[in-house]
Amino acid sequence: MSERLVPREHLARRVQRVVERFELTAVEARFSALGQNGFAPRQLLGVWLYASLVGLHQGTRLARALQTDCALRWLSGGHCISVAVLNRFRAQNGALFLTALEQTVRWAVEEGLVRTQQLGIDSVRLRAHASRSQVRVRSQSERRLKQLSAVDVESLCASQREQHPRQVRKHEEAVRLCEQRAQASVVLSNPRAALMQFPGNGVHPGHRLTVVASGVTQRLVVGVLLTASGNDKGHLEEALQQTRRVLHAAGVPLPVRLQVAGDSGYWSEEDLRFAALHHASVDVLLNPGPATGPLANKPGMFPREAFELQHARRAVVCPAGRPLRGPVRNRFDGCDVYFGVGCRTCHLRPRCTRAKCRTFTVRWEYESLLDAMQARMKQPDAKARYQQRMATVEPVFASLQQDMGFRRLSSRHSPTIDAEVFLKLLAHNVSRLLTRSRLFCVFVLFVAPASPPASQPG
Known part of the structure; x- marks a missing residue:
């Protein structure tokens, strides 16, 4: 019945055609028609991809929608998949989602859609699955330790004397964790998160998602980095190394020189040093931020x-x-x-x-690196190229947060955090490839010249 209720060009059918192209041999080897692995991996991947594109990000909501939504039921092969199966598949297959993301990049390279001279880098903050009560700030803990050290323990009552060593241990542990992770704050219930300032929404535990996108038109994700940092400084090198690895695996030769543009958030001594040392392989364009x-x-x-x-x-x-x-x-x-x-x-x-x-x-x-970057930005091609940065990478975040409604992660466990982020970026790349294929069909139908009619025999 669901086969008849899903139109031929429905989004679910187009997602399914893309899923059929993925190489899932390693995951399908664990598939069995019996027990907890009784659902085909392609069906589960198709369900999660389609759900991401239509704004279903929690396993409970997706399982409920599978009971009534014809498109989801068609993708699942007619099954009502349980919450446990859906969440387990997502949590265990972060590597699968990342590999599939790299496969979309390879398809785009084969079709000539990746522009190595039109790369843009930026980041977005995502709300973490954590409570404010589990946040520890290093500066506050250090200040509290000074106050506790000045307290005369003998003058305290019995209950306060009992609480005093616990408070000392609490703040000493917070300082130790911050030093160990080289962060200004830590979240005890979510090691991958930190306290961040969200635009217009206060300070909350969050994750920083750094993305490298390619092309003003296609805006495909070719590099991803997930950290708990409060800013962008120092992330340029790791993000571009990841991008280079993905592009090389997709068929882009290593000698190809990349060009990437970043905003003033990357204007730091570490990032400027990387741009100067790797100028032969990566042409970095950075906007000078205000001195502080x-x-x-x-x-x-x-x-x-x-x-x-x-x-x-x-x-x-x-x-x-x-x-x-x-x-x-x-x-x-x-x-x-x-x-x-x-x-x-x-x-x-x-x-x-x-x-x-x-x-x-x-x-x-820093002054030498600053002069070198300012000289590069004064060259004739730099300004026009830099102005394309926003149109390259910012639409990726609009796709995640506005189109998909993905602003907060639903898990605090590290494997699931990676899997959830990789899944959403995979859904973005799939949507870009689907949009490109539809535009190509429209172009062929309405723009391409028709072949001349065959001559009639006399």
Whole structure:
């Protein structure tokens, strides 16, 4: 009955045609018509892909929809699959979803859809399956430990004396975990998550999903990185190494030079160093973000550009033409600090400093990397190419969050977290390939010239 109720060009049928192309030999080897593996892997994969595209992300909702939805019932072979089977298949097949994602990239390379000179990188925050009560912030725990160390335990009542060592152990464990994971915060119930600021929605436990997409038109995902970092800094190298591996497996030769554009979130010393060291294999275009901390310009004062930086001598000359005294190494942030000479009698002092002596902070390696990236961005082709970044990668996040409604993960277990993210990105790539095939059919039908009619015999 469901065969007749599902139209020929229904999304479920088109998803099924794509699923038939996937190589599932390793997974199908575990398939059996009996017991807990009694459902064919292709059927389960097709059900989860279609469910992702129509906004069904929880196993309970999907199992309920399988009872009434004709398209889902057709994909499942007429079966009402239980919640346990659906969730178990998703949790155990993260590697399958990632391999299928790489297969879609290979198909796109074979059809000439991947643009190695039109790569864009960016990230999105996804809500984690975790409670705020399980969050520990390192700075807050360190401050609390100082307060607890100053408490006179003998002056406390019996119940407070009993709670005091437990509170100390609690915050010591939080500091240890933050140091171990090199994070500012940890989530005890979800090791893959951290505290993040969500746009317009407060601070919550979350995951950071970094995506490398290809092509202004196709916007296919060719690289993915899932972390618990609060920002994008330092993720460029790992994300592009993953992208290079996927593209090479898809048939793109290693000597091919990639070109990737990223926003100001990747403007850090680590990412600029990667761009400089791997310039021969990856052309990185980054937008300079505003300077912060000791390198920031103070309003109403001379900008940093007014000071002459002599890299060879590691010297700094102020706007009045006087060499600054120094450097003195600041061990806290690894900067060199210089001090003005004759500032009290200088006529430029009102525009230079409000203190008795001007201080100037320099990170020499960062300044060299900054100059190299700024010189690259001033080249004629850089600006036009960089303006394509938003149209390349941002629609991927719109597809996940707006079209699919995927904004929060439904599990706190690490294998299921990876599997859920890979499944949604696989669904995105499948949707892009399906859209391309439909546009191609429309082009052939309405745009391509028809062949001339055969001549009639006289």
